[in-house]
Amino acid sequence: MEQHSETFLDNASAALKNSAQAERRDVIAAFAPLIRSAAIEGFDEFDNLRKHIKRVRQHSLDHLEYYLGQFEYQAVQNGNHVHFARNSDELNSTVLDICQQHDAKRIAKGKSMVTEETGLNAFLQSAGLEVMETDLGEYIIQQAGETPSHIVAPALHKSADEIRELFQSKHDLGPRELPETVDLVSEARDILREHFLQAEVGIIGANALIAENGYSMLVTNEGNGDLCANLPRVLIVCTTIDRVLPLAQDATAMLRLLVRSATGQAQTCYTSFYSGPRRESDLDGPIETHFVLLDNKRSDILASDYREMLECIRCGACLNHCPIYSSVGGHAYGWVYPGPMGSILTPLLTSLEQSSALPNACTSCGRCAEVCPADIPLPDMLRDLRHEENSQKLSAGRWRLGLKVHAWLARHPKLYHALTGLAISTLHLFGHKRGSFVRLPMAGGWTSQRDFPAPQGKTFMQQHQARLKRIARQQNEH
Amino acid sequence: MSTSARSEIFARLRDINHQASAERIELDRQALGSAPVPKPPASEICEAFLVNVLKNKGSADCVSNRAEAVAAIGHYIYSHFRSHRLVAGNDPRLAAMPWRDAGVLPRFGRLEVGEPVALSFAQLGVVETGAVMTWTGKSNPAANNLLPEHHIVLVDTTDLVPDMEHAWGRIKQEIDQNGPPRGINFIAGPSSTADIEGQLVYGAHGPRKWHVILMGKVPAEALSRARTIAGV
Numbered sequence: 239m240e241q242h243s244e245t246f247l248d249n250a251s252a253a254l255k256n257s258a259q260a261e262r263r264d265v266i267a268a269f270a271p272l273i274r275s276a277a278i279e280g281f282d283e284f285d286n287l288r289k290h291i292k293r294v295r296q297h298s299l300d301h302l303e304y305y306l307g308q309f310e311y312q313a314v315q316n317g318n319h320v321h322f323a324r325n326s327d328e329l330n331s332t333v334l335d336i337c338q339q340h341d342a343k344r345i346a347k348g349k350s351m352v353t354e355e356t357g358l359n360a361f362l363q364s365a366g367l368e369v370m371e372t373d374l375g376e377y378i379i380q381q382a383g384e385t386p387s388h389i390v391a392p393a394l395h396k397s398a399d400e401i402r403e404l405f406q407s408k409h410d411l412g413p414r415e416l417p418e419t420v421d422l423v424s425e426a427r428d429i430l431r432e433h434f435l436q437a438e439v440g441i442i443g444a445n446a447l448i449a450e451n452g453y454s455m456l457v458t459n460e461g462n463g464d465l466c467a468n469l470p471r472v473l474i475v476c477t478t479i480d481r482v483l484p485l486a487q488d489a490t491a492m493l494r495l496l497v498r499s500a501t502g503q504a505q506t507c508y509t510s511f512y513s514g515p516r517r518e519s520d521l522d523g524p525i526e527t528h529f530v531l532l533d534n535k536r537s538d539i540l541a542s543d544y545r546e547m548l549e550c551i552r553c554g555a556c557l558n559h560c561p562i563y564s565s566v567g568g569h570a571y572g573w574v575y576p577g578p579m580g581s582i583l584t585p586l587l588t589s590l591e592q593s594s595a596l597p598n599a600c601t602s603c604g605r606c607a608e609v610c611p612a613d614i615p616l617p618d619m620l621r622d623l624r625h626e627e628n629s630q631k632l633s634a635g636r637w638r639l640g641l642k643v644h645a646w647l648a649r650h651p652k653l654y655h656a657l658t659g660l661a662i663s664t665l666h667l668f669g670h671k672r673g674s675f676v677r678l679p680m681a682g683g684w685t686s687q688r689d690f691p692a693p694q695g696k697t698f699m700q701q702h703q704a705r706l707k708r709i710a711r712q713q714n715e716h
Numbered sequence: 717m718s719t720s721a722r723s724e725i726f727a728r729l730r731d732i733n734h735q736a737s738a739e740r741i742e743l744d745r746q747a748l749g750s751a752p753v754p755k756p757p758a759s760e761i762c763e764a765f766l767v768n769v770l771k772n773k774g775s776a777d778c779v780s781n782r783a784e785a786v787a788a789i790g791h792y793i794y795s796h797f798r799s800h801r802l803v804a805g806n807d808p809r810l811a812a813m814p815w816r817d818a819g820v821l822p823r824f825g826r827l828e829v830g831e832p833v834a835l836s837f838a839q840l841g842v843v844e845t846g847a848v849m850t851w852t853g854k855s856n857p858a859a860n861n862l863l864p865e866h867h868i869v870l871v872d873t874t875d876l877v878p879d880m881e882h883a884w885g886r887i888k889q890e891i892d893q894n895g896p897p898r899g900i901n902f903i904a905g906p907s908s909t910a911d912i913e914g915q916l917v918y919g920a921h922g923p924r925k926w927h928v929i930l931m932g933k934v935p936a937e938a939l940s941r942a943r944t945i946a947g948v
């Protein structure tokens with residue numbers, strides 16, 4: 239997928255100006271954390287589960303070569319073709335080859351962030367194939383020619399009215415007006431059902447690969463992924479090498495975290511495991527099945543200090559709890575993965591040069607790490623990336639200069655206290671009557687969204703020193 | 717396939733990974749033990765299962781034997797479709813049911829486009845999640861789970877398992893005896909989506925309604941107590 243992360247700041251400013259979308263983001267930001275906490279409430283062992291899965295994920299990554307080999311062996315035993323791809327181009331051309339071998343014209347596709355990453359749709363379309371996204375959210379944005387704004391709910395940035403207009407312009411509706419949300423869903427269901435029945439190839443992602451038995455796990459609420467996996471005569475599962483887990487029970491234990499964190503449910507409507515092609519006793523199912531397992535820098539990440547990022551289970555909780563994501567939305571990040579996880583993955587999967595603004599899109603509030611079911615220290619990783627940017631001189635010159643000045647001052651505490659004392663008393667002088675500033679020089683961006691509270695007299699250190707003196711005086715008097 | 721991609725990826729992983737014998741790795745995994753399981757919403761197993769089915773937005777019915785099951789199924793399809801027809805997989809357990817007594821006309825096989833109701837006999841019901849599980853095969857074509865408007869699922873109380881770990885125990889027996897089923901489907905509710913403005917709508921792609929009939933020794937008040945707990 240084409241990347242626009244370089245212009246994050248401009249993208250973000252534009253997003254903030256779209257007030258209708260900003261309002262919708264506010265509603266989601268208020269709502270999503272509530273359903274997550276409701277789902278976790280009463281599950282006393284959630285934290286222990288988180289720790290258990292963390293250990294299992296670390297163990298799997300420590301022995302990825304072993305488990306990937308075991309998965310491959312089992313999957314081949316089950317009748318699959320297993321392919322490996324070092325990069326996006328290799329994945330895309332492997333998939334196209336399979337489609338062409340079967341003379342396929344129509345592809346039904348389930349939701350897969352990995353194939354967003356490789357730009358598979360555009361690649362297949364340029365070879366003349368008709369590719370239809372079948373997850374409702376993905377279908378909507380595909381029709382609109384847009385990209386996902388959220389890894390779990392890709393079309394949440396669009397209003398029902400916008401979707402209605404989209405269907406009116408793209409579908410042959412006749413006199414139908416699709417007044418309600420349920421009518422919009424039914425409309426998409428009818429169009430997609432037709433496509434499912436005609437598609438020759440189904441492409442899906444996988445939430446996990448199970449080494450011990452060679453099954454892949456697919457989790458959805460709509461059931462579209464299952465239709466892709468069961469109706470067309472060829473099935474291709476595209477995922478990355480780091481998704482392997484040792485045991486079947488590891489995959490379903492991980493689900494306890496994933497589903498609660500992603501949608502606030504205890505279980506999605508469909509949790510499916512697929513082993514391979516149709517058996518003799520089967521009345522349906524694909525006659526040929528393939529796995530395409532992509533590296534695309536996962537092995538680099540595994541060898542780096544950022545390896546914990548591979549433990550991400552793509553739940554989206556860090557997006558839903560991030561003040562930056564909630565303010566600017568997913569498109570501002572300019573690539574496939576937005577929010578805190580995206581601000582780390584994008585530089586690692588593309589380059590830090592191309593995405594140097596992203597690690598700075600962080601207030602260090604720590605909410606993402608608090609809710610991350612994979613227990614990934616996201617704010618620490620973002621800080622490390624900022625460090626790297628600084629040492630590689632990728633951040634803006636004035637930022638680096640500012641940091642240098644600040645670091646120098648921090649090493650000269652007397653001067654530091656004197657200067658902050660001066661700044662605070664000046665602000666106090668001008669602002670204490672009103673209690674806050676509506677505008678501040680050099681901080682227009684900050685005050686455009688909120689007032690800056692006026693300091694009430696002295697700095698913390700000044701007050702602390704005064705208190706120490708007072709205590710010493712009282713002790714002397716006694 | 718590019719064999720060089722495969723060998724390059726594996727060589728890279730070999731460089732990065734800790735080297736250990738297969739036995740050592742398997743022992744290390746065993747030492748990690750198994751995961752904590754959420755507490756069931758009721759202590760009685762049927763009741764707990766029913767609570768979770770209802771929370772998953774399924775409807776539920778309890779019967780004590782096959783004759784009652786056939787009557788309940790007949791009643792369900794007649795009240796929703798004014799019809800006596802349904803499609804069911806070639807499951808010997810279903811073929812042996814007294815259909816004629818309730819006037820139900822089942823067709824055994826794979827659901828064809830346009831047929832509105834399918835019946836499956838679940839291999840398992842999972843108390844932890846309120847899901848029913850079927851695996852694909854003659855008894856259960858995948859289309860029967862995915863394409864009908866209403867999906868009715870019969871679950872025998874003796875097939876209830878407390879959690880997913882126990883479910884895998886049963887699946888492993890099947891894999892050992894008959895080889896791995898092509899698909900294993902846990903179903904926990906009618907097909908749903910919240911992709912438009914976060915509003916929950918049923919019947920996104922698959923069934924709009926999901927009806928579970930629990931058959932066997934179900935305590936008398938289990939369903940009504942489950943309704944109270946689930947708040948429906």
Ligand code: SF4
Nearest residue numbers: 550551553554556610
């Ligand atoms: S980083 Fe954590 S919270 Fe964010 S998507 Fe991944 S697992 Fe979920």
